[in-house]
Amino acid sequence: VQLVESGGGLVKPGGSLRLSCAASGFTFSSYTMNWVRQAPGKGLEWVSSISGSSSYIYYADSVKGRFTISRDNAKNSLYLQMNSLRAEDTAVYYCARGSSSWLEYWGQGTLVTVSS
Amino acid sequence: QSVLTQPPSASGTPGQRVTISCSGSSSNIGSNTVNWYQQVPGTAPKLLIYSNNQRPSGVPDRFSGSKSGTSASLAISGLQSEDEADYYCAAWDDSRSGWVFGGGTKLTVL
Numbered sequence: 001v002q003l004v005e006s007g008g009g010l011v012k013p014g015g016s017l018r019l020s021c022a023a024s025g026f027t028f029s030s031y032t033m034n035w036v037r038q039a040p041g042k043g044l045e046w047v048s049s050i051s052g053s054s055s056y057i058y059y060a061d062s063v064k065g066r067f068t069i070s071r072d073n074a075k076n077s078l079y080l081q082m083n084s085l086r087a088e089d090t091a092v093y094y095c096a097r098g099s100s101s102w103l104e105y106w107g108q109g110t111l112v113t114v115s116s
Numbered sequence: 117q118s119v120l121t122q123p124p125s126a127s128g129t130p131g132q133r134v135t136i137s138c139s140g141s142s143s144n145i146g147s148n149t150v151n152w153y154q155q156v157p158g159t160a161p162k163l164l165i166y167s168n169n170q171r172p173s174g175v176p177d178r179f180s181g182s183k184s185g186t187s188a189s190l191a192i193s194g195l196q197s198e199d200e201a202d203y204y205c206a207a208w209d210d211s212r213s214g215w216v217f218g219g220g221t222k223l224t225v226l
Contacts, residue, residue: 034215036161043118044153044161044204046215058213094160101208102151102166103215109160 001025001105003095008110015085015114021078021095021107029053029073032098035080037091038109045091048080049098063089085114119144120205122218129226133193136221138205140186144216148208150188152181155202155220164203165190192223200225 007019021033035047048069049058057069068081078095092109121139128134138150152165163172165181168188180191188207192199205218 036215043202043220044155044206044217046217049214060214061212100167101149102163103153103161103206104163104166104172106160106162 001097003097003105003107005093005095005107005110008093008112010113010115011085012116013086013114016081016083017085017112019080019082019093019095019110019112021080023076023078023095023097026097028071028076032056033071033078034096034098034103035069035078035093036096036103036106037089037093037112039088039091042091047093050078082112085112087114090114118219119209119212119216120207120218122203122205122221124219125222125224127224127226128192128195130195130197132195133191134195134223135192136190136203136205136223138188138190138218140188140207140216142186143211144186144207144209145183145188146186147210150181150183151206152179152190153204153206155204156200157202161204195225197225199223 002024004022034049050069066084070079094109095107096103097105149167153161154164155161168183169181178194202220209216
């Protein structure tokens with residue numbers, strides 16, 4: 001199992017960014033995928049989850065209405081479209097594969113910095 | 117303010133047994149299983165314990181988990197220097213329809 005995030009970078013407040021997570025080594029469409037973030041020096045915070053068929057999508061209140069999770073099972077890829085970014089969205093964003101009731105595999109993360 | 121409550125720090129000497137607590141509520145730990153993650157600074161979290169007390173392949177049996185009511189705990193026996201890391205508990209929260217994490221416990225091996 002390999003999860004590789006990309007798309008992070010420096011963006012101004014109010015700006016947008018799209019993160020990607022390339023998955024390999026498993027049947028991507030069979031698993032719920034998740035985004036979890038970690039602000040510098042802080043703990044883990046769940047951001048969003050999407051079921052294998054995209055039928056079920058959940059967001060943390062802190063990003064609801066600003067972030068959109070999606071996936072392309074044909075491309076084995078997970079995405080996070082982030083709009084109206086704020087300084088408090090600055091974090092390392094991890095994608096994680098869900099297995100039953102746990103987050104089993106994590107990518108190495110991509111850093112998003114929101115600053116003017 | 118994290119939904120699950122963990123002590124910010126814990127410590128022990130090599131060979132000792134250390135426990136880390138995690139307190140939640142009826143909507144998370146009280147109704148769902150608890151998982152524990154280990155994170156060495158600068159690296160991604162790694163699943164350490166799932167379904168309250170199950171160890172993924174490759175995790176030493178020095179690590180064990182338990183759950184009772186709305187609380188859970190992680191025990192590390194035979195403490196080793198390589199165990200120095202941050203530890204997070206997590207559970208699905210039915211009220212929030214999302215994962216909730218503890219604030220993390222920094223384990224120092226003295």
